[in-house]
Amino acid sequence: MRRLRAFGAFLYDFVIGDDPRIAVVVVLALGLTAVAAEAGRAAWVVLPVCVVGVLAFSVLRVGKD
Amino acid sequence: MSHDVLLFLTVFAACAVEAVEAVTIVLAAGITRGWRSAWAGTITALAVLAIIIALLGPALSNLPIGVLRLVVGGLLLIFGLQWLRKAILRASGLKAQHDEDAIYAEEVALLRAGGEERPGIDPFGFTVSFKGVLLEGLEVAFIAVTFGGNQHNVGLAAIAAIAAVAVVVLAGVLAHKPLSRVPENTLKFGVGVMLTAFGIFWGAEGAGAEWPAGDAASPLIAVFILLVSLGLVSVLRRRQTPAASVGAEAIA
Numbered sequence: 001m002r003r004l005r006a007f008g009a010f011l012y013d014f015v016i017g018d019d020p021r022i023a024v025v026v027v028l029a030l031g032l033t034a035v036a037a038e039a040g041r042a043a044w045v046v047l048p049v050c051v052v053g054v055l056a057f058s059v060l061r062v063g064k065d
Numbered sequence: 066m067s068h069d070v071l072l073f074l075t076v077f078a079a080c081a082v083e084a085v086e087a088v089t090i091v092l093a094a095g096i097t098r099g100w101r102s103a104w105a106g107t108i109t110a111l112a113v114l115a116i117i118i119a120l121l122g123p124a125l126s127n128l129p130i131g132v133l134r135l136v137v138g139g140l141l142l143i144f145g146l147q148w149l150r151k152a153i154l155r156a157s158g159l160k161a162q163h164d165e166d167a168i169y170a171e172e173v174a175l176l177r178a179g180g181e182e183r184p185g186i187d188p189f190g191f192t193v194s195f196k197g198v199l200l201e202g203l204e205v206a207f208i209a210v211t212f213g214g215n216q217h218n219v220g221l222a223a224i225a226a227i228a229a230v231a232v233v234v235l236a237g238v239l240a241h242k243p244l245s246r247v248p249e250n251t252l253k254f255g256v257g258v259m260l261t262a263f264g265i266f267w268g269a270e271g272a273g274a275e276w277p278a279g280d281a282a283s284p285l286i287a288v289f290i291l292l293v294s295l296g297l298v299s300v301l302r303r304r305q306t307p308a309a310s311v312g313a314e315a316i317a
Contacts, residue, residue, distance in 0.1 A: 014203070015140065017147030026142050026264075030135065030272050037273030044274040047142075047265045048286065052293050055146060055261075059153050059297050 025054040068280060071287075072216050073225045075259040079208045080229035082252050083201040086168075088237035090197030093172035098190025105186050106194025114202040121210050135271025137211045142268050144207070145260025152254040153294055157301035205230070208260070215267055258294060262287035 016023045029050035036043035095103035128136070154160035172193070205226055213222030266283040269276070276282035 010200075014207075015144060017144075017150075019147070019150065022146045022150070023143045026139055026146070026268075030139050030268055033269055033272035033274050037275075043272065044269050044276050044282075046274070047269045047272075048289065051142065051146065051261065051265055051290075055150060055153075055293070056297060058150055059157075059159075059301060062154055062159055 076225035084233035087201035102190030110198035138268030142264025149257030
């Protein structure tokens with residue numbers, strides 16, 4: 001059980017890392033892209049905008065602290 | 066063609082960075098606890114990695130391309146953004162730079178604190194080498210398998226990964242000390258940009274979006290992400306005060 005928990009912690013740290021908000025925004029942005037593509041809109045815009053937004057928010061927040 | 070060059074360069078740079086970290090750990094273990102244990106730990110870790118790659122590679126290549134691009138693009142994007150975030154914080158002075166000399170000194174102190182070296186295979190030296198090679202190797206495998214799988218060119222990604230590891234190991238053997246001259250922080254910044262750019266490109270395609278420039282969009286996205294990242298570094302540097310620099314130690 002302890003080893004399983006340690007492996008889970010490793011996986012979390014490996015993929016999600018220091019700021020879990022990044023992972024949440026990426027998943028939401030992918031969903032939004034799929035919805036926009038289905039609706040025939042310019043879906044390619046969604047991901048770059050969301051990525052830049054969350055990256056700026058994440059690093060500038062560290063800068064503020 | 067441009068995709069193949071980008072694929073090779075990205076996988077090579079990412080794997081070289083990870084290999085530098087692994088070589089530093091193995092060097093520290095070998096010098097302080099004996100080479101037999103360090104090599105045994107390294108070889109066992111490489112065998113475990115080979116099994117993981119053998120299981121993961123075919124599983125990924127069996128997925129439909131749309132699903133593969135969505136899942137791998139999303140994972141690469143999350144992974145790449147974390148990498149890029151750290152690189153931006155390092156470049157702006159808010160996080161300590163990756164220093165192989167300091168990491169080596171830290172590992173040596175830790176290994177020396179582990180007590181007397183045991184005859185035969187020293188468990189401490191074995192474990193440190195095994196963990197170092199396995200963890201850094203998993204990152205290498207993740208990048209090579211996802212990039213290669215998505216581009217339907219696992220062979221080229223594997224060649225880039227093996228070439229990077231070979232170059233770094235050879236340099237480590239020749240230098241016999243930590244590879245602190247490798248511009249690791251700059252490489253990490255570049256790799257973070259590339260992982261993020263490919264993640265955006267494949268993730269959006271996997272979700273059903275069509276890029277206006279087609280395949281030519283991926284280098285353009287990379288340039289866009291690079292400019293944004295450099296802009297963020299510049300903003301953070303300008304914002305920094307002496308008080309913030311003190312706070313940076315805590316973050317690092």
